[in-house]
Amino acid sequence: DAGITQSPRHKVTETGTPVTLRCHQTENHRYMYWYRQDPGHGLRLIHYSYGVKDTDKGEVSDGYSVSRSKTEDFLLTLESATSSQTSVYFCAISDWGPLWAFFGQGTRLTVV
Amino acid sequence: TQLLEQSPQFLSIQEGENLTVYCNSSSVFSSLQWYRQEPGEGPVLLVTVVTGGEVKKLKRLTFQFGDARKDSSLHITAAQPGDTGLYLCAAMNRDDKIIFGKGTRLHILP
Numbered sequence: 001d002a003g004i005t006q007s008p009r010h011k012v013t014e015t016g017t018p019v020t021l022r023c024h025q026t027e028n029h030r031y032m033y034w035y036r037q038d039p040g041h042g043l044r045l046i047h048y049s050y051g052v053k054d055t056d057k058g059e060v061s062d063g064y065s066v067s068r069s070k071t072e073d074f075l076l077t078l079e080s081a082t083s084s085q086t087s088v089y090f091c092a093i094s095d096w097g098p099l100w101a102f103f104g105q106g107t108r109l110t111v112v
Numbered sequence: 113t114q115l116l117e118q119s120p121q122f123l124s125i126q127e128g129e130n131l132t133v134y135c136n137s138s139s140v141f142s143s144l145q146w147y148r149q150e151p152g153e154g155p156v157l158l159v160t161v162v163t164g165g166e167v168k169k170l171k172r173l174t175f176q177f178g179d180a181r182k183d184s185s186l187h188i189t190a191a192q193p194g195d196t197g198l199y200l201c202a203a204m205n206r207d208d209k210i211i212f213g214k215g216t217r218l219h220i221l222p
Binding site for chain 1: 143145152153154155156157160200202203204209210211212213214215
């Protein structure tokens, strides 16, 4: 899977708690992305990074923050999880931009 | 808002049959991609089409980009159970952000 690992793969958390999802790559790719996938909405971009400490917002960034302190790690944080953030989250990596990305296996997050 | 509309949403056919799924938009795109996603996995890129009228073949899969670069189709010949999955199209919008269609969920019955 192009050397991309998401952790955890599954998580159940309570409303109002902070949650951090991790994406780790071994490919040294420049770009990293976080998406969420929901029935009826498809895949939507949350945040992306184009280098260490360089990040930008995607389509659905409200309620999420990201950090990239090392090339290989891209963290997605839900500061105070809500039920609307129940989703499957995918990380993707690329050297040429979002249209040439490899996706991780996803993290299924349930907020109860 | 630029959208990619995929049809049909769901398709269930018998092994050996042919099928076509569509990705349509009112917007022009410089390129368009097709992905396949299996349950519990992330999407996997199948093909990128960049030229209006372009046709690309990947074994039994034929991808076509419309002449006006607003739409695309994916045709599968002699479908097999291994073709089962969610097929997504994607493109870059005018803000240089990637957008995905909602997908066609394909089920091939043995």
